[in-house]
Amino acid sequence: xASFASxxxxxxxxxxxxxxxxxxxxxxxxxxxxxxxxxxxxxxxAMVFEPVLDNYIELLFSKSASFHRNIANSLVxxxxxxxLALAIAASAAFTLVRLPxxxxxxxAVFSWALLFHMLPTITFVGPWYVMLNSVGLSNGYVGLVLAxxxxxxxxxxxxxxxxxxxxxxxxxxxxxxxxxxxxxxxMRIVLPLVMPGLAAAGALVFLFSWNDFIVALNLTAAATRTxxxxxxxxxxEHDVKYGEMAAGAMLTTLPALLLLLLGQRLxxxxxxxxxxx
Amino acid sequence: MVMVxxxxxxxxxxxxxxxxxxDLAVQSGEFVALVGxxxxxxxxxxxxxxxLDAVSDGRVTIDGRIANDLPPQERDxxxxxxxxxxxxxxxxxxxxxxxxxxxxxPAADIAQRVQAAALTLGLDGLLDRLPKELSGxxxxxxxxxxxxxxxxxxxxxxxxxxxxxxxxxxxxxxxVRELHDRLGATSIYVTHDQVEAMTLADRIxxxxxxVIQQAGPPLALYDRPDNLFVAGFIGSPPMNLLDGRIEGQDxxxxxxxxxxxxxxxxxxxxxxxxxGTNAVVAGVRxxxxxLDNESTALQCRVRAIEQLGHESxxxxxxxxxxxICVTTRERTGLRPGDAIGLSVAPERxxxxxxxxxxxx
Numbered sequence: 001x002a003s004f005a006s007x008x009x010x011x012x013x014x015x016x017x018x019x020x021x022x023x024x025x026x027x028x029x030x031x032x033x034x035x036x037x038x039x040x041x042x043x044x045x046a047m048v049f050e051p052v053l054d055n056y057i058e059l060l061f062s063k064s065a066s067f068h069r070n071i072a073n074s075l076v077x078x079x080x081x082x083x084l085a086l087a088i089a090a091s092a093a094f095t096l097v098r099l100p101x102x103x104x105x106x107x108a109v110f111s112w113a114l115l116f117h118m119l120p121t122i123t124f125v126g127p128w129y130v131m132l133n134s135v136g137l138s139n140g141y142v143g144l145v146l147a148x149x150x151x152x153x154x155x156x157x158x159x160x161x162x163x164x165x166x167x168x169x170x171x172x173x174x175x176x177x178x179x180x181x182x183x184x185x186x187m188r189i190v191l192p193l194v195m196p197g198l199a200a201a202g203a204l205v206f207l208f209s210w211n212d213f214i215v216a217l218n219l220t221a222a223a224t225r226t227x228x229x230x231x232x233x234x235x236x237e238h239d240v241k242y243g244e245m246a247a248g249a250m251l252t253t254l255p256a257l258l259l260l261l262l263g264q265r266l267x268x269x270x271x272x273x274x275x276x277x
Numbered sequence: 278m279v280m281v282x283x284x285x286x287x288x289x290x291x292x293x294x295x296x297x298x299x300d301l302a303v304q305s306g307e308f309v310a311l312v313g314x315x316x317x318x319x320x321x322x323x324x325x326x327x328x329l330d331a332v333s334d335g336r337v338t339i340d341g342r343i344a345n346d347l348p349p350q351e352r353d354x355x356x357x358x359x360x361x362x363x364x365x366x367x368x369x370x371x372x373x374x375x376x377x378x379x380x381x382x383p384a385a386d387i388a389q390r391v392q393a394a395a396l397t398l399g400l401d402g403l404l405d406r407l408p409k410e411l412s413g414x415x416x417x418x419x420x421x422x423x424x425x426x427x428x429x430x431x432x433x434x435x436x437x438x439x440x441x442x443x444x445x446x447x448x449x450x451x452x453v454r455e456l457h458d459r460l461g462a463t464s465i466y467v468t469h470d471q472v473e474a475m476t477l478a479d480r481i482x483x484x485x486x487x488v489i490q491q492a493g494p495p496l497a498l499y500d501r502p503d504n505l506f507v508a509g510f511i512g513s514p515p516m517n518l519l520d521g522r523i524e525g526q527d528x529x530x531x532x533x534x535x536x537x538x539x540x541x542x543x544x545x546x547x548x549x550x551x552x553g554t555n556a557v558v559a560g561v562r563x564x565x566x567x568l569d570n571e572s573t574a575l576q577c578r579v580r581a582i583e584q585l586g587h588e589s590x591x592x593x594x595x596x597x598x599x600x601i602c603v604t605t606r607e608r609t610g611l612r613p614g615d616a617i618g619l620s621v622a623p624e625r626x627x628x629x630x631x632x633x634x635x636x637x
Contacts, residue, residue, distance in 0.1 A: 193366060
């Protein structure tokens, strides 16, 4: 009886896993297939078709093509956001975790960061727009990067701080005896030791900034438009360019997918740090 | 010449006073061991010496200079940590040369000194490895190498051998002492292992509750402990301590009636309080007790026997609760449950005042 029950449970478990995988993969496969279909084939939902590259060619090489610029914008914004967020997160985490501070202050900053991270992004978009607009930064890279950094800093701070807590106190004591002041022990000892944490936090900040739609929609103009916002513009009032939308989505996914595959182990380690020793 | 001096040194963490007025002078070239149970303040004293924690009150001097406000790197000290505290991302060579690099020494000079230290410690050939690729013993050597490369005025050791297995610990202990002698350095060595302190140190400082209980050469502490704490702490197996009262004095001998029954005769070393009123603790080392079936003074029953080969520890019970340990080199053939009599020479009995714990 017992083995029947456990076999049933195992089967049910597998069912859930396969079902969930299907749920995630099916839209992706649909988009991938659509990107190689003509508009007619998409609208008729043709299951058998001859793949064409028209959508990609239209997207990247037509006279009006600007998607390569959108990808470049995304790259600039995501990379700058990542670098800035990591620089602030690493120095903030060092200050909070390793320097003598009152415990209440430490708790207050980490709690505030967590709370901030839990609030929906849309809450901030309005105020950010007003603030950045008033200083003339609402349509450029700088405003969007600042918004992304503000948005993702709490997550980066928590991840890097968890790695910093894992550095034994004695190593920093040894560094002080060897002649390090706080700055040099941060640069020479702490930073190299939290590199896996920085990589994990960096990969996540990059991905979130790369994928961000709602903030970029409000804080960019045509010249600084990022890829996700550009994809949305293919859905126009009288014409929805499904094929180009699908091709754009595929091109946007690739760098993120690559990063995720390369950094997956680091990301998992980063997220688990502090949870398991 | 005093290399490290402590004058009325106190350390408080919030409302808790961990060091309660330490006065001590460590001479140049001396090897001093700080021993005591966990929480006695020995590691705190070492950290104050290193400059890793600030002194709350009093003065720490290094080579005649007041060091209270000097940062660690300006104290010319090196420290070996219990966990070795090697930099995991640096090779052995870089670990050893890091302090010199921070002092902006020429690269050629650093390489030469690291090489020399590596040769001394048998680490040549390992200089390009990372700490994680080394065994515990090798890591310990790298930690030592990191200290000696700098040729500091004072070496500070914080239980550096406690992560090694028993055999390696004995071997490394000898090496530490040899190194100290060869370098002519001043060393302060913290340990909770009194055997380590006895074998290594020129002078042992026993600490308890933030106070120095006694400081002196190992055998002086062993032969004439100042108080009950030192008597119980120094020596393995620990000294047998038996409550009793002084019944009377006969010339140079004091007769002590034990609370548990039986009696002891101790040699009088001072002028004890009037007979009959003096509550004392009589201390006898395990090796000073003799198995003596003629003796009626100390009667007990064997609980267990530990055979060590060169000697045996006989654990016995006096009355129903008082434990006593006897070390003998004879093959006694005793078994648990056997009744035995014990005797001890009067000059081998240590007497302590029960109220104050001080030696009489």
